[in-house]
Amino acid sequence: MRVEIDRTLLAEFERTVDTAHPERSKIPVKVLGYGEISLVFEIIGDKHPVAYKRLPIFDDESQVIRHVNAYKEYTRLLRDDLGIAVPWSDAAWFPSADGRLVVLYCAQAKLDPASIGNQVIHAVDEAGLGSLVWGVMQELKKVWAFNKRQSRIQIGIDGQVSNWSVPGYDRASPAVDPGKPLSYVDTSTPMYRVDGEEAMDATLLLRSAPGLLRGMLMGMLHEVVDRYYDWRLVANDLIANFYKEQMPSAVPAVLARINEFFETEASEFGIKPFTVEEVKKYYKRDKQIWVLFQNLRRFDRFVKTKLLRKPYDFYLPGKIKR
Numbered sequence: 450m451r452v453e454i455d456r457t458l459l460a461e462f463e464r465t466v467d468t469a470h471p472e473r474s475k476i477p478v479k480v481l482g483y484g485e486i487s488l489v490f491e492i493i494g495d496k497h498p499v500a501y502k503r504l505p506i507f508d509d510e511s512q513v514i515r516h517v518n519a520y521k522e523y524t525r526l527l528r529d530d531l532g533i534a535v536p537w538s539d540a541a542w543f544p545s546a547d548g549r550l551v552v553l554y555c556a557q558a559k560l561d562p563a564s565i566g567n568q569v570i571h572a573v574d575e576a577g578l579g580s581l582v583w584g585v586m587q588e589l590k591k592v593w594a595f596n597k598r599q600s601r602i603q604i605g606i607d608g609q610v611s612n613w614s615v616p617g618y619d620r621a622s623p624a625v626d627p628g629k630p631l632s633y634v635d636t637s638t639p640m641y642r643v644d645g646e647e648a649m650d651a652t653l654l655l656r657s658a659p660g661l662l663r664g665m666l667m668g669m670l671h672e673v674v675d676r677y678y679d680w681r682l683v684a685n686d687l688i689a690n691f692y693k694e695q696m697p698s699a700v701p702a703v704l705a706r707i708n709e710f711f712e713t714e715a716s717e718f719g720i721k722p723f724t725v726e727e728v729k730k731y732y733k734r735d736k737q738i739w740v741l742f743q744n745l746r747r748f749d750r751f752v753k754t755k756l757l758r759k760p761y762d763f764y765l766p767g768k769i770k771r
């Protein structure tokens with residue numbers, strides 16, 4: 450089936466969305482997944498199987514256009530220059546109902562939620578887990594081989610398990626075929642630099658942070674974004690995911706797989722092996738930061754909506770178990 454955006458339906462959704470409870474909006478939606486800062490959903494009754502991500506972070510159309518151009522170019526780079534599979538994607542934007550913002554929707558062909566890495570890891574056996582981790586590392590190698598080959602364009606990527614889908618996944622007999630490349634879903638945060646210049650305006654990512662925190666993060670922004678350009682840090686995140694996903698017992702095996710990959714398939718990158726202690730320490734800190742972030746956002750929403758009776762543009766996930 451051809452996939453496309455139903456603009457009339459989407460515009461009507463934006464006009465009537467209940468941002469605090471999107472599933473209670475006039476046009477009902479079903480949540481497909483949460484990221485740390487976004488919500489991905491499908492519209493119930495949509496003729497096309499599309500996954501939408503709503504980004505209410507732009508003041509005007511010129512900001513949106515810059516972001517969409519970067520999003521399209523990032524997708525193209527991954528697919529054509531790196532050979533990483535990405536789902537069909539497109540974008541549409543509308544002024545918010547009160548005219549304060551321009552809201553961007555990143556659209557993607559909807560994939561089977563069971564095929565996304567963070568669900569796959571709970572369904573497959575240890576061998577499947579090993580194949581998945583190895584598969585992610587193989588895709589990541591395409592990024593860093595490209596970055597090493599030339600210096601004009603540098604590409605960043607977020608390697609977390611929740612950003613990969615296993616093609617042809619069958620939930621009735623969960624397995625990961627080690628010979629089949631994974632596809633990458635998290636394309637709406639386009640991370641690439643041309644001659645050292647970040648293509649997207651990374652400060653926009655801080656829009657969902659409360660004022661005080663935003664100021665603090667602004668100073669660290671370069672550092673925050675930098676970690677997606679560093680293979681070791683990206684791999685570190687991938688290992689730490691297994692703590693977040695409540696699978697601490699899988700960490701030593703996953704870590705061993707990743708160390709093995711760096712030693713055999715990527716020895717020319719000279720990446721230092723990980724230890725469990727190191728990743729544990731990293732995860733503790735990362736967890737504290739995100740819990741603080743989500744709590745401050747909830748507090749900020751409370752102040753804005755309940756005390757000041759002002760609009761609040763973001764959807765906040767419920768408590769995330771870590």
Ligand SMILES: Nc1ncnc2c1ncn2[C@@H]1O[C@H](COP(=O)(O)OP(=O)(O)O)[C@@H](O)[C@H]1O
Pocket residue numbers: 481482483484485486487488489500536557558559560561562565611612634635636637638
């Ligand atoms: N095309 C899609 N089909 C089905 N689920 C998706 C799709 N894209 C994203 N998701 C779900 O939404 C989650 C968050 O999406 P992602 O693009 O990774 O956003 P974030 O930048 O917030 O991490 C994914 O982990 C996945 O569970």
Ligand SMILES: [Mg+2]
Pocket residue numbers: 484609611612635
């Ligand atoms: Mg993600």
